[in-house]
Amino acid sequence: MIKNITLVMLISCSLTAINAQVGIGTTEPDPSSELHIESNDSGLLIPRLTTTQRDAILSPANGLLIFNTDTDEIQINTNTTITPIWEAFTLTTTTTSTPGQSVKYSNTDISTNINNNTAINLPVCGVEEWNDNTTLYNVDVTSNSITINETGRYRVIVNASIIVANNGPQRANPEIYIALDDVQVGTVSSHGYMRRAGGHNEASVNFTEVIEITTGQALSLKVLRVGNVGVVNLRAASTTNLYIEKIL
Structure with a gap:
């Protein structure tokens, strides 16, 4: 009986940990997020892949995010796992000029x-x-x-x-x-x-x-x-x- 109670408690704790929000750099993650990262001296580094490596991903999920090192852009799969379509994020530059001006x-x-x-x-x-x-x-x-x-x-x-x-x-x-x-x-x-x-x-x-x-x-x-x-x-x-x- 004691063993059964212990097992139930372990399973309950595991499920709680799985469903809990994760905060990195904060003890109070935003309620709307599953993962909340706070930092004032570093950034978020997502997986960096070449186009060949990206295309070798098996069944990439819709919404999967990578940084393409061949094109120097963040890309996301906007289609299905069977026929992925990788689209680049449109970024707004902070510069007001271009070389050659x-x-x-x-x-x-x-x-x-x-x-x-x-x-x-x-x-x-x-x-x-x-x-x-x-x-x-x-x-x-x-x-x-x-x-x-x-x-x-x-x-x-x-x-x-x-x-x-x-x-x-x-x-x-x-x-x-x-x-x-x-x-x-x-x-x-x-x-x-x-x-x-x-x-x-x-x-x-x-x-x-x-x-x-x-x-x-x-x-x-x-x-x-x-x-x-x-x-x-x-x-x-x-x-x-x-x-x-x-x-x-």
């Missing part, structure tokens, strides 16, 4: 002296050539800066055409570099001295950088004097330009 500006200013002891922003944001994503690239034409609104890796191409007037300084040599929030990043580029002799009044500064940019950082081109004192200008309208492209 770019912005390009050219100068209209040909009067600002760019040969100063203190660095100024190169006056390049005069004319918008194009802007593929105005949410990603927020241009301030007054400060000649472009705020990047998504973290990523960006290619920056700079072409600057400069000139010294006939009565300007000899051996002028402005340098240009990229700045994020007014802090230099990457290389410093210059043409070398413009001698203002034998018609050598003009020069070009050209360089390309790939840099990491964090959401909200403002990109500008800084220019300052490293040669002799005197006025140096951008050569002509649309001869200086700034190109930025998101690559990753």
